[in-house]
Amino acid sequence: MDTLKLKGKKILIVEDDLSSRLYLNKILERVEAVILNAGDGVEAIRVAEKNPDIDIILMDIQLPVMDGYTSLKKIRESGSNVKIVAQTAYGMADDIESIITSGFDDCILKPIYAKQLLEKLSSFF
Numbered sequence: 001m002d003t004l005k006l007k008g009k010k011i012l013i014v015e016d017d018l019s020s021r022l023y024l025n026k027i028l029e030r031v032e033a034v035i036l037n038a039g040d041g042v043e044a045i046r047v048a049e050k051n052p053d054i055d056i057i058l059m060d061i062q063l064p065v066m067d068g069y070t071s072l073k074k075i076r077e078s079g080s081n082v083k084i085v086a087q088t089a090y091g092m093a094d095d096i097e098s099i100i101t102s103g104f105d106d107c108i109l110k111p112i113y114a115k116q117l118l119e120k121l122s123s124f125f
């Protein structure tokens, strides 16, 4: 796995659960990605608009204020074609089907493992 590809890449983590967010930060810090954080869908949109150079958004589906689907839709409506990877709880079969049809670039199941996450994100570069 070539995690060197992720060095310096700007990644926005959208996650409302603080311990999950810290965990994702740790994984991505190790590969020297440039990390931005948002705790809900509205904040995600604001950070994405301020940082048009973001390479990947790692978007939780179940978020307070505005969910991942709506947030994705708004980001796309703003004209951005940034890569957006959904993260959702394992076993939410309905979720996975709607994620695929609603325009996310990829999907990762929780619990998220470092190796799996890094492989998926590296594959975009």
Ligand SMILES: [Mg+2]
Residues within 6 Å of the ligand: 015, 016, 017, 060, 061, 062, 063
């Ligand atoms: Mg959540």
